Amino acid sequence: MSHGAGGKASRRLVEGLFAPLLLSGSDGALTDAAHIEIGGAPVHFTTDSFVVKPLRFPGGSIGELAVNGTINDLAVSGARARAIVVTFILEEGLSSSVLEAEVRAMSAALSRAGVAMVGGDTKVVERGKADGMYISTAGIGSPIFGITIDARTVRPGDRVLLSGPVGDHGITILLARGELDLEADLCSDTRSVLPMVEALAAEAGPGIRWMRDPTRGGVATALNELARDCGLGVELLEEEIPIHDAVRGACELLGLDPLHIANEGQFLAVIAPEYADLALNALQQTEGGDDARIIGQIREEPANAVLVNTRYGGSRIVDMLVGDPLPRIC
Amino acid sequence: MSHGAGGKASRRLVEGLFAPLLLSGSDGALTDAAHIEIGGAPVHFTTDSFVVKPLRFPGGSIGELAVNGTINDLAVSGARARAIVVTFILEEGLSSSVLEAEVRAMSAALSRAGVAMVGGDTKVVERGKADGMYISTAGIGSPIFGITIDARTVRPGDRVLLSGPVGDHGITILLARGELDLEADLCSDTRSVLPMVEALAAEAGPGIRWMRDPTRGGVATALNELARDCGLGVELLEEEIPIHDAVRGACELLGLDPLHIANEGQFLAVIAPEYADLALNALQQTEGGDDARIIGQIREEPANAVLVNTRYGGSRIVDMLVGDPLPRIC
Numbered sequence: 286m287s288h289g290a291g292g293k294a295s296r297r298l299v300e301g302l303f304a305p306l307l308l309s310g311s312d313g314a315l316t317d318a319a320h321i322e323i324g325g326a327p328v329h330f331t332t333d334s335f336v337v338k339p340l341r342f343p344g345g346s347i348g349e350l351a352v353n354g355t356i357n358d359l360a361v362s363g364a365r366a367r368a369i370v371v372t373f374i375l376e377e378g379l380s381s382s383v384l385e386a387e388v389r390a391m392s393a394a395l396s397r398a399g400v401a402m403v404g405g406d407t408k409v410v411e412r413g414k415a416d417g418m419y420i421s422t423a424g425i426g427s428p429i430f431g432i433t434i435d436a437r438t439v440r441p442g443d444r445v446l447l448s449g450p451v452g453d454h455g456i457t458i459l460l461a462r463g464e465l466d467l468e469a470d471l472c473s474d475t476r477s478v479l480p481m482v483e484a485l486a487a488e489a490g491p492g493i494r495w496m497r498d499p500t501r502g503g504v505a506t507a508l509n510e511l512a513r514d515c516g517l518g519v520e521l522l523e524e525e526i527p528i529h530d531a532v533r534g535a536c537e538l539l540g541l542d543p544l545h546i547a548n549e550g551q552f553l554a555v556i557a558p559e560y561a562d563l564a565l566n567a568l569q570q571t572e573g574g575d576d577a578r579i580i581g582q583i584r585e586e587p588a589n590a591v592l593v594n595t596r597y598g599g600s601r602i603v604d605m606l607v608g609d610p611l612p613r614i615c
Numbered sequence: 616m617s618h619g620a621g622g623k624a625s626r627r628l629v630e631g632l633f634a635p636l637l638l639s640g641s642d643g644a645l646t647d648a649a650h651i652e653i654g655g656a657p658v659h660f661t662t663d664s665f666v667v668k669p670l671r672f673p674g675g676s677i678g679e680l681a682v683n684g685t686i687n688d689l690a691v692s693g694a695r696a697r698a699i700v701v702t703f704i705l706e707e708g709l710s711s712s713v714l715e716a717e718v719r720a721m722s723a724a725l726s727r728a729g730v731a732m733v734g735g736d737t738k739v740v741e742r743g744k745a746d747g748m749y750i751s752t753a754g755i756g757s758p759i760f761g762i763t764i765d766a767r768t769v770r771p772g773d774r775v776l777l778s779g780p781v782g783d784h785g786i787t788i789l790l791a792r793g794e795l796d797l798e799a800d801l802c803s804d805t806r807s808v809l810p811m812v813e814a815l816a817a818e819a820g821p822g823i824r825w826m827r828d829p830t831r832g833g834v835a836t837a838l839n840e841l842a843r844d845c846g847l848g849v850e851l852l853e854e855e856i857p858i859h860d861a862v863r864g865a866c867e868l869l870g871l872d873p874l875h876i877a878n879e880g881q882f883l884a885v886i887a888p889e890y891a892d893l894a895l896n897a898l899q900q901t902e903g904g905d906d907a908r909i910i911g912q913i914r915e916e917p918a919n920a921v922l923v924n925t926r927y928g929g930s931r932i933v934d935m936l937v938g939d940p941l942p943r944i945c
Contacts, residue, residue: 323658423700
């Protein structure tokens with residue numbers, strides 16, 4: 286299961302098997318969307334699959350997640366989604382009302398983002414050969430004017446910006462399964478981050494060095510990948526990282542680190558220091574960006590690692606997610 | 616199961632639920648790939664999912680099918696694949712050698728076609744929540760110069776061209792499952808049809824009106840969709856349709872119509888009469904196109920239907936596939 290969790294085992298699978306055999310043109314930095322050129326026009330291209338359990342949860346559902354996930358992967362690669370395609374793998378016997386609800390959720394998410402669905406495919410497998418439905422989406426987008434996302438441009442002194450509270454999605458899913466005797470007033474953060482990314486690009490475009498949406502594996506995994514890709518260290522201030530009490534409480538009870546919990550409506554950005562205030566203001570003035578914070582900065586040391594300064598004056602190294610504490614979170 | 620079979624129930628699902636809610640910009644003709652414009656450049660965009668059982672079969676495997684399926688959907692829409700993305704949904708416990716074999720099969724198919732894989736995603740679900748592995752691919756392509764595919768341009772008198780024998784893929788899969796007490800010396804026809812489409816475009820480009828790869832639902836379903844989309848009739852000459860003896864025999868035994876059996880390496884084209892000979896020669900001189908035939912022509916009547924003139928002088932109307940005689944064929 287850990288090979289699908291987005292952490293260390295996933296990265297080993299990608300770097301050990303998929304990249305050498307399949308991504309022959311890859312430059313080594315594994316980003317959320319590929320940049321290619323078609324007929325002279327730059328195109329960003331991405332894909333993702335969704336196996337979240339349960340299909341519906343407080344704040345969202347698999348269909349809405351599938352649309353926003355692809356819009357977000359394009360957004361943090363510096364592109365505005367232009368068209369999406371979808372495949373459904375349905376389990377025989379799935380109620381048509383469940384399918385219709387997800388199609389409607391996708392339709393609403395597409396409308397909100399102003400993105401077109403241009404094609405799709407459906408397969409049905411026998412009862413017991415899927416779990417209700419699985420969805421894959423792929424999207425193409427065109428570059429947002431004036432920004433370039435490249436981990437290799439990150440420099441010591443750059444600021445790390447986070448769009449809002451961490452862990453809401455992962456903990457919401459965990460609680461929605463009802464396997465734990467825990468309840469909390471919590472919703473998934475699933476949403477399109479494109480409006481925030483566009484606001485950031487408009488106000489602080491030249492200062493944006495890198496972005497990523499911290500989904501599976503959480504903020505810690507995304508920033509460890511950044512540290513590795515730029516060869517520098519990421520220093521975080523724990524007290525600056527927004528976390529809802531319910532998430533903090535559930536993590537303490539379960540022995541999980543909120544920095545490893547999946548998010549579906551947040552993004553991280555590395556911003557040149559002279560643009561940091563502009564960037565933060567831009568996010569905070571965009572709907573849904575009130576809780577954006579500068580949570581740390583880039584340092585020479587510890588190279589290739591993420592260091593968290595705790596609220597009690599200590600510090601700890603936070604690694605990528607290892608294993609899979611929360612399977613099928615998206 | 617029939618909703619995933621590519622025939623009538625699939626079309627009802629697409630037209631009744633997916634198209635009205637999701638494909639808001641659709642013009643009604645459901646094609647294998649969408650045509651959009653990005654930064655002024657025309658881009659074709661398609662997706663498909665693969666749940667074939669077994670994963671490997673004589674002549675191919677799921678990974679190779681996933682790559683060629685997307686290349687072929689683009690090819691019959693009049694485009695050359697430029698980049699592909701992939702998602703894997705893996706069942707916990709899947710052997711790594713099985714996964715590696717499929718990654719290698721994909722890699723080989725990509726190399727043969729000269730197409731780049733530019734990204735992907737992997738999810739793992741618990742044992743019993745998938746059947747080994749499911750794969751979705753999406754692809755973007757750029758138009759092949761000088762051809763336009765549009766069912767609305769089809770005219771009475773146009774010829775129907777078929778690239779090779781029908782039914783090899785579907786019957787191979789059926790036999791590979793070992794549930795029937797039948798054996799035959801038969802391979803799936805899975806392959807890229809792009810070289811044949813490019814040869815056709817080069818020699819008879821202005822004469823090409825429409826193309827389609829007759830996968831799920833077979834030649835009959837593809838041509839019924841054409842008949843409906845152009846409002847004309849398709850008249851086929853049964854004795855001109857190439858069918859291997861093993862396929863004919865298995866179909867007779869099982870009460871199946873070979874025209875409903877899935878193909879993975881064939882395509883249909885409607886060609887203006889003055890280009891028909893050029894087109895046929897172009898295919899027959901391309902590797903793998905020896906068995907190409909003109910199998911019929913477009914008529915005013917029977918409007919919206921497919922008529923087959925049998926080898927014994929009779930004729931019959933062949934409908935789209937109804938139900939799913941062969942689930943999980945691709």
